[in-house]
Amino acid sequence: MLVLDRVTLRFGGLVALDEVSFTVTPGSLHALIGPNGAGKSSCFNVISGLYRPTSGAVRLGEQNLLELRPHRLAGLGIGRAFQNTALSTHSTVLDNVLLGRHTLTRGGFIACSLRWTRREEKRHAARAREICDFLGIGAAVDQPLGSLPYGVTKKVDIARALAVEPNLLLLDEPAAGLNTEETAELAATIGQIRTDLGIAILLVEHDMDLVMGIADQVTVLDFGRVIADGTPGDVQTDPDVIKAYLGATT
Amino acid sequence: MSKLLWIPVAVVLLALPLYLDASWLKAGQYMMIGAVGAIGLTLLSGQAGQLSLAHGFFLLVGATSYSVLSGTDDDLVGLGLNPLLALIGAVAISALAGVAFAPVAGRVRGIYLGVASLALVFLGLYLGQAAGSLTGGTSTGRAPATFELFGFSFSNEGTLIVAGVPLRGTERLWYLFLILLALSYWLAKGAVGTRIGRSWRAVRDNEAAATAMGVDVRRTKAGVFAVSSAYAGLAGVMIVLWFDILKPDENEFGTYGINTSIAFLAMAIIGGLGSIPGAVAGAVVVYGLPQLLTLYSTDLGWFTGSVTPVLVSSFVYGAAIVLVVLFEPGGLAAIGRRIKELRS
Structure with a gap:
């Protein structure tokens, strides 16, 4: 509340x-x-x-x-979506949505660069795909954001906010x-x-x-x-x- | 690059010391030093969007730390540590120096950050001269400890013959540099593709959005400075091993000066900001060109008086930056991607 x-x-x-x-x-x-x-x-x-x-x-x-x-x-x-879709245009949809998992995951430079987080990454990527499917943008998951129409990027922004698993x-x-x-x-x-x-x-x-x-x-x-x-x-x-x-x- | 393509690349790089003579190997090693430093800078400036002209300073930090940690000279400060430990220590000290810059990095952005970071180069210039007991001073410098790995010396010591070719100091150092570059590349690739890399890009693209997704912007900036400085520190260790001497600069243009900081930025831009293979390609252009021109200088006969290979290659890579900015902001990496798309 x-x-x-x-x-x-x-x-x-x-x-x-x-x-x-x-x-x-x-x-x-x-x-x-x-x-x-x-x-x-x-x-x-x-x-x-x-x-x-x-x-x-x-x-x-x-x-x-x-x-x-x-x-x-x-x-x-608390998940937040932005008015002007504050996303990374050069990254893929999946990469953008996965940012929402930041607080649900762990690992700094050493853990990430040594691939210690690989399994966790896979698990969270699967969940991110699920969220994208739920919002009807599952087909665009691996595309770079910059190539997508505005209506789709709006949904990516919402997908990212949902990836936080908000209440x-x-x-x-x-x-x-x-x-x-x-x-x-x-x-x-x-x-x-x-x-x-x-x-x-x-x-x-x-x-x-x-x-x-x-x-x-x-x-x-x-x-x-x-x-x-x-x-x-x-x-x-x-x-x-x-x-x-x-x-x-x- | 596809995984299969790595095999011929690795085979060629491993076989080169058997065919090339020492002067060519030296040139190749110099490019590898550039590549390690450029990977660090492309993570900082390309992935995380933090402009830095302090790379030369962190090179000096790494170079000095290695010399001090491994040094055995009587009249200078030296801890006489095992060279491998000294190398790891030098990388760690460089990372800490990067973290120490974080309070500044957290407050200013863009070009202002670039100018603020430039101040470190001047700090390095002063410290290099003032702390003669660490650096050996500008007149004599100090010789670094020969690198050793589990008793195997990367010098002309002993005889090691492979396929009828004696592997002396230069050949051995080639393999050491190759390992360090491969490790640097692999680590950077792992970081960029995962959680930490995403937080860097989020900070670069929109700090408000990064914050809303739970990224601690201040901490992320400090962290990426640490990583980038660690890479620069490693490049610094490589550079003292390459020159076989640590010699602090006499003015702001030198091994650890403004020109070096700019050269690294040029590598990152020409390669395509944020791209790790691009940074390596950029290093081959920016650090390879002066070396190759020097090797060919007598054949070419261009270089008389003040027209030196270094000067000519500065013009070439200066022009390359202009061309990249005008025609292909994605740099060599974007050109590479396009070739790949055409083929498939």
Whole structure:
């Protein structure tokens, strides 16, 4: 269970997040939405440890995430996919996905160069292939990433996050840069991850159609504050949300 | 390269000392020294994306460490260790020197890191001259202990005849260098293909993503500096064995100077950054050319006055870098891959 407790983030005089609190319950698909500049990405970066909030707390279970250096989060079972698919373009799909196994494996230069980890590598490569098959990119596993269409690389990014074996998956605007057809396919994939793997997903997105179709719980941010928190149905009819998205109607 | 192709390559390399005379073998050994150092730099700059111009300094660290650890001179500091232990110790000390640079490497990136690392070359220049009791000083230098492996001396000592050819110091050193290069190559290949190599590439391509996947970026950078410096240190040990003397540089251009750092970077770039076979090919171009031109200098008759083989080959590899950057950023490795694709 991921809990944000009155998280405030200031950049000088600018308040990016203002006492933001919400809870992602295990196994749920939680969406974080809001108009441009609402603080979605800031909130996301606080959770993944890239920004340190001015005040407030972020907890995963009993663990206060703010006490840890950011690279420790993967070991706690938090997988993250990036908005701009931060992958190694020269490496193969498999190599990229295997990076997600980093915290689940051991071995530095000496162990690796002497091939002591060979058997372990094989085992993890098999698991990485399985994850790729699950996401429908099994055929591209041995291809260099640079040769693949954007829609496929998005899935590679998600596959890498899943390779961490997370119980919480953070997805940062996965639909950015995708066409309608690809977005629909992505929505199906996200739904499948939730139902088949039973992991909680925190989805940051501004594509309302995508969110409303699949989310269990929606938190709406505007100007750094939570203006609504509830099921998609509740949120859609909330007057504050309509105002934030469509502008004030008097 | 396919596994079968290694057999003829190995046979040729093993048979060469039976046919070539010592001056050619010396040239080949020099290329092997370059190859070992270049493999280390291509891991650091190519795989992990950390620009370094400090390779010359780590060469000096390795060279000095070997001379001190194995040295038996009365008037200089020397521990008189077994040469094999001294070699291993020199590699370990070089790796530690690389780790000591990590606080800087963790703070600056790209060209700034390159310039910061360049400072080490000047530190080496100063230390080489100031610590005369270790290095022997610029005027005389110090002779390194002859390398020995389980009582077998890599010098002209004793007689060893194979296929009617006496194997003297130069021939023996050829085999030693061949073993060291093969080991360096094999270890680097193993590292690049597995967990540690992936963490290097992740740090190179996107630090935020690397962090999110659990890679400790600071530690990874320190580690790859250690590995790269260890390779440079080994190349440094090889270079004192090759010259049969450790002689610190008198100015910033020399065996352990800026020009050496740049030559290693040239090898890595010409070979294709990050490629291990490429680094070896780059070393053959960058370190082989001056050697071959020197061997042919009288036949060619080009070299008069200030036009030396070293100068001419600097121009050639300078031009090669420009050509690589303009036309084939993947270097010789990419050209090799393309030939392979055409054939299949």
